Amino acid sequence: xxxxxxxxxxxxxxxxxxxxxxxxxxxxxxxxxxxxxxxxxxxxxxxxxxxxxxxxxxxxxxxxxxxxxxxxxxxxxxxxxxxxxxxxxxxxxxxxxxxxxxxxxxxxxxxxxxxxxxxxxxxxxxxxxxxxxxxxxxxxxxxxxxxxxxxxxxxxxxxxxxxxxxxxxxxxxxxxxxxxxxxxxxxxxxxxxxxxxxxxxxxxxxxxxxxxxxxxxxxxxxxxxxxxxxxxxxxxxxxxxxxxxxxxxxx
Amino acid sequence: xxxxxxxxxxxxxxxxxxxxxxxxxxxxxxxxxxxxxxxxxxxxxxxxxxxxxxxxxxxxxxxxxxxxxxxxxxxxxxxxxxxxxxxxxxxxxxxxxxxxxxxxxxxxxxxxxxxxxxxxxxxxxxxxxxxxxxxxxxxxxxxxxxxxxxxxxxxxxxxxxxxxxxxxxxxxxxxxxxxxxxxxxxxxxxxxxxxxxxxxxxxxxxxxxxxxxxxxxxxxxxxxxxxxxxxxxxxxxxxxxxxxxxxxxxxxxxxxxxxxxxxxxxxxxxxxxxxxxxxxxxxxxxxxxxxxxxxxxxxxxxxxxxxxxxxxxxxxxxxxxxxxxxxxxxxxxxxxxxxxxxxxxxxxxxxxxxxxxxxxxxxxxxxxxxxxxxxxxxxxxxxxxxxxxxxxxxxxxxxxxxxxxxxxxxxxxxxxxxxxxxxx
Ligand SMILES: Nc1ncnc2c1ncn2[C@@H]1O[C@H](COP(=O)(O)OP(=O)(O)O)[C@@H](O)[C@H]1O
Ligand SMILES: [Mg+2]
Numbered sequence: 001x002x003x004x005x006x007x008x009x010x011x012x013x014x015x016x017x018x019x020x021x022x023x024x025x026x027x028x029x030x031x032x033x034x035x036x037x038x039x040x041x042x043x044x045x046x047x048x049x050x051x052x053x054x055x056x057x058x059x060x061x062x063x064x065x066x067x068x069x070x071x072x073x074x075x076x077x078x079x080x081x082x083x084x085x086x087x088x089x090x091x092x093x094x095x096x097x098x099x100x101x102x103x104x105x106x107x108x109x110x111x112x113x114x115x116x117x118x119x120x121x122x123x124x125x126x127x128x129x130x131x132x133x134x135x136x137x138x139x140x141x142x143x144x145x146x147x148x149x150x151x152x153x154x155x156x157x158x159x160x161x162x163x164x165x166x167x168x169x170x171x172x173x174x175x176x177x178x179x180x181x182x183x184x185x186x187x188x189x190x191x192x193x194x195x196x197x198x199x200x201x202x203x204x205x206x207x208x209x210x211x212x213x214x215x216x217x218x219x220x221x222x223x224x225x226x227x228x229x230x231x232x233x234x235x236x237x238x239x240x241x242x243x244x245x246x247x248x249x250x251x
Numbered sequence: 252x253x254x255x256x257x258x259x260x261x262x263x264x265x266x267x268x269x270x271x272x273x274x275x276x277x278x279x280x281x282x283x284x285x286x287x288x289x290x291x292x293x294x295x296x297x298x299x300x301x302x303x304x305x306x307x308x309x310x311x312x313x314x315x316x317x318x319x320x321x322x323x324x325x326x327x328x329x330x331x332x333x334x335x336x337x338x339x340x341x342x343x344x345x346x347x348x349x350x351x352x353x354x355x356x357x358x359x360x361x362x363x364x365x366x367x368x369x370x371x372x373x374x375x376x377x378x379x380x381x382x383x384x385x386x387x388x389x390x391x392x393x394x395x396x397x398x399x400x401x402x403x404x405x406x407x408x409x410x411x412x413x414x415x416x417x418x419x420x421x422x423x424x425x426x427x428x429x430x431x432x433x434x435x436x437x438x439x440x441x442x443x444x445x446x447x448x449x450x451x452x453x454x455x456x457x458x459x460x461x462x463x464x465x466x467x468x469x470x471x472x473x474x475x476x477x478x479x480x481x482x483x484x485x486x487x488x489x490x491x492x493x494x495x496x497x498x499x500x501x502x503x504x505x506x507x508x509x510x511x512x513x514x515x516x517x518x519x520x521x522x523x524x525x526x527x528x529x530x531x532x533x534x535x536x537x538x539x540x541x542x543x544x545x546x547x548x549x550x551x552x553x554x555x556x557x558x559x560x561x562x563x564x565x566x567x568x569x570x571x572x573x574x575x576x577x578x579x580x581x582x583x584x585x586x587x588x589x590x591x592x593x594x595x596x597x598x599x600x601x602x603x604x605x606x607x608x609x610x611x612x613x614x615x616x617x618x619x620x621x622x623x624x625x626x627x628x629x630x631x632x633x634x635x636x637x638x639x640x641x642x643x644x645x646x647x648x649x650x651x652x653x654x655x656x657x658x659x660x661x662x663x664x665x666x667x668x669x670x671x672x673x674x675x
Pocket of ligand 1: 018036037038039041042045054
């Protein structure tokens, strides 16, 4: 599904290499986790895949179901089925959460040549999915992420994911700043979306999220590269011993 | 021996092209206004109050040509039950207008009114009040206005009154003067729509008595080349409410002045504006609010979206006189610059002589928030729609000053239409 080959990325503004040859394949139906120390390039990878400005791909490729992601505009990537739950969701004063989501859902449908969703249908679906994430009507009406707590922002990301029904979901530290209950809610939201056709790339610092979202494969990223790949036990190893041992071992 | 040619005087040159209408009761006021105008002189480039806006084309003897603008949009507020008063290039059009009868209101035409006692006390009075800054284009208007409407609101007006200003002649030069008097407790909503003329000079004097409520929603026409200098002068009695909103899309040059004198305690005055300009567009909002009473609230909210070299100007002042305690004054002026060529010039001012007041003002100008734009796009919203959403969000604080949802939605729809026509 998601294929990343030898991806090298540097900053546009300064001559600084951040990704130094990332290789990664996420198959449909699988959950891959990426762990790694701060600053290793995890968020950069998620941004480059979703098309944020400011990065220059110097070599390598990234495809989603064979389509070249790097050639597409961010909105085209979204319509192709890519979704990024942001590490830091953006506040947008003046744009209602509901308006935003309906615009997004219908823009994607339009881009794929599908019929738009009626206002009534949309309302029905969003109410139901918001309820499962304990997002109340007030949060839906408020401007996007404005005045939301950290946990509310992350749940709002998962709601967007649930509404947009992407093929490939990247979650960037969706667990950071969440208490245990909020994390369970988020994990439930993610698990509810797991199916054979959908791939997940879960970026996290901590093993604890992976107790709730069971990964099939765990990668360790350090200094712009995937340095080790293994099964769920790799996450436990990190939890118990930190990164030092793993990094020393691959150095 | 030949006389040396007299040095040309822009004020006299302009006056030479005008004839003072005669309508009895206003004659003395018109002459007084002319005398004031001669004393002030028409604005020139060096005038401090015109530092950011070149008055030349508003002052010159004839109106610069302004092409007519056509598009598919139907008339604004077309579905609304309202009393229509139509002017074509500044000339009242009885055929297109409704009967000037409305419960709770008496309406007369300036050009036809023989003896309007209430208006003779008001016509030119609020305009001629001094207001610390010379406003010669308004004095010129009082002296030479050819028509306008005198509205006396004695009760709750049954429905909104809509001045519709059609522009059908590329060189029309219109001078209209309206006077609106609200009796204690009276209420009216006034709508103004349309470009009016190639060049439009309009004064509106609004006297809001104790406990009266005046709502004003204006949409200045979309003709790209039109020019306008408009003034609103208002005086507010105790516990009265004045709320004015202006939408400006297009127009080569617009100067909207609003002069608010709050004279009664516990009054509320809001003046707001949203403008969107693309290219050869210069829009100037100049506001002067004077607080001379207790516990009054004033709000100025102005938002401008500028692209392709468009220029926005805001000059806003809050003057709190001695003794005007518990004044709550708020002023915000912001521009969204969609490119580096566009420009926003602002001069916000506070002058406060009372010690127990809460006044704040702010002025900013900035570009589209790139993080917000990326966030929207990452959800599949195409860049141009995302930009429109963020632009409307930027304008929202001003647009939300319109209390009536139907009117607000109608203007938002116009803004959306403009944004769609001006993408990329
Ligand atoms: N826009 C940027 N400007 C400057 N440095 C950046 C930028 N984006 C990322 N970096 C740097 O790249 C490295 C990787 O950052 P990031 O991808 O956020 O790591 P992670 O998510 O793994 O913590 C860090 O050293 C960070 O400071
Ligand atoms: Mg990160």
